[in-house]
Amino acid sequence: MTTSIPIDRRLAVDGGRPVRPPDRPWPRWPTPAPDAAANLTAVLTGGRWAISSPSVGDGVLFERRFAADFARYVGTRHCVPVDHGSSALVVALESLGLGYGDTVLVPALTWTASATAALRAGLVPVLVDVDRDTGCVGPDDLDLSVDPRAVVAVHWASNMADVPALDAVTRPRGISVVEDCAQAHGATWQGRQAGSLGRLGCFSFQHGKVLTCGEGGAVVTDDDTLAPVLEELRADSRRYRGDRTPPGELDLEESAGVQGANFCLDEFSAAVACAQLAVLDDQHDVRNHNYRLLADLLDGVDGVRLLQPAPEQTRISIYEGTIVFDELPAGLDNAAVAAALTAELGRRFYCTDEPLHRSRLLQPWTKPLLAPLAERFAAIHRDRTYPNTEWLAAHTVQTHHSTFLGTEQDMHDVAAAVAKVLAR
Ligand SMILES: Cc1ncc(COP(=O)(O)O)c(C=O)c1O
Incomplete structure (x- = not known):
């Protein structure tokens, strides 16, 4: 396929006529799913705004419903919803029961939360480079010399990390793979969903994510021993009671196996998450169709391409x-x-976000609580380089996923704009 270059070659930034007429709208984000308003009203009038509200005797908490729905969607036995994707990473790492100051490998190309969560869990993130083709950490990037106890495998932008390959290297050494799926809801690797491949999978439902409820997150796992620990870590050492809750009492009981904190997802957010999950796959279909079209259109433009996943990534x-x-x-x-x-x-x-080895957002030395970890963090990173991360940070341009939620015409506009900028 070829893309014609518009007649007015002067760039819009230099005062030329833009490729896309300003009155042609782009898709908005987020858009409420059909059930979102009714679900919110049900919470508003139902007398239970939090999972720590006393039972009213009937109805299921939206948080419980979402946990079941999302576990089914990802294909794992357990899902523990939390208030943010960052909290998901914190409790996932805490649940592993590692020692204070143990090291965790984190790719340099990710949002700062992938690394700050490790610090918040009392661990030292060690930044590693990524694969230049996928933008994700691969088995060759693992630095075993720092004796890591976990790897945060971030699925970046639209691509998945090769978790089975990471697992093959790490599992025999007792190192756990925690998938950071904040950017990968519904992505699949040889038919298996992101989040179901590592020991634990962590999701964010923050406003910009493909599945959103404003702020929210979840940890998924097949590990029956970690699931109750995760529950306590996110609800002040409390778990859901096994029996039916009498009206006026709490669904949470003080099981108190491990020191927890309050990372609970509120009922309004859970209600919206339930509704939005129902439309996620339809939205994937539209985005992925348009992404393929744009990839074809850019095929005709020298020196530029869309980021492509590894062959094993099936969606x-x-x-x-x-x-x-x-x-x-x-x-x-x-x-x-x-x-x-x-x-x-x-x-x-x-x-893309500033790579973490030079990100202003990663500064553990500014918090007294993190000082001992920060010292080690600084010492470990003194002489490290990240050539692939730097290359990707310098050679890529990104746009939010909602750019792909509209029409084929939108993709023709993007391709025409890319061709025009390159031909300047
Ligand atoms: C890769 C990655 N991990 C973690 C997070 C943190 O999620 P939240 O903002 O919900 O805390 C994000 C959010 O952008 C992210 O992109």
Whole structure:
């Protein structure tokens, strides 16, 4: 397929006519699913706004319903909802029962929470490079010299990490793989869902994620011994009682096996999450169709391509559509390309988050509680390099997944804008 270059070659950032007429709207995000309003009303009027509310004798908490629905969706035996994706990572790492100061491998190319969660769990994140093709940590990136006790395998942008390959290296050494699926709800690897491949899978339902309830998260696992520990870690050492709760009493009992904290998902968020989960796969179909179309359209443009998953990835879940500029236009860096695309399309295009080895958001030395971990963190990272991470950070431009929730015309506009910027 080829993409025609618009006649007005002057870039919109330089005052030229934009590729996309400003009055052509982009899809909005988020959009409420059909049941969202009714579910919210049911919570508002039902007398139970939190899982720690006294039972009213009938009806199931939305949090319980969501846990069951999401476990079924991912294909795991257990799901423990929490208030944020960051909390999911904290309790998942805490549940492993590691020692204070143990090391955890975390890719440098991810959101800061993948590393700060390790610190919050009393562990030292050790940043490692990623595979240049997928943007995810692979078996060759694992640094076993620091004696890691866990790996946070982040599924990045639209691509999954090769968890079976990571597992093959780590499991014999007693190292646990925790999948960070904040950007991968519904993605599959050889037919298995993200979150079901590692020992634990962690999800975020924050506003921008493909499954959202504003703020929220969940841990999934098949491990029957970790599931009750996760429950306590997120509800002040309390678990759901096994029997029927009499009206006026709490569904949570003080099982008190491990020190917990309050990371509970509230009922309003759970109600919205239940509704949004029902439309997730339909939205995947639209996004993935448009992503394939854009990949085809960019096939005709030299030096540029869409990020593609490993062959074993059987479904992508696009959190951020990632355009790879193997050759950047002369004189432009990817930030300038992103600004030019934004001006051509009236849609935000941007560079990926600062890699963690130079991110201003990762600064454990600013918290007294983290000081001993921060010292070790700084010492370990003094001489490390991340060439693939740096290459991807310099050669990619991203856009939010909702860019792919509209029409095929949208993809033609994006391809035309990319061709125009490259031809400048
Ligand atoms: C890879 C990754 N991990 C963890 C998180 C943290 O999730 P939350 O913002 O819900 O705490 C995010 C959020 O952007 C993320 O992208």
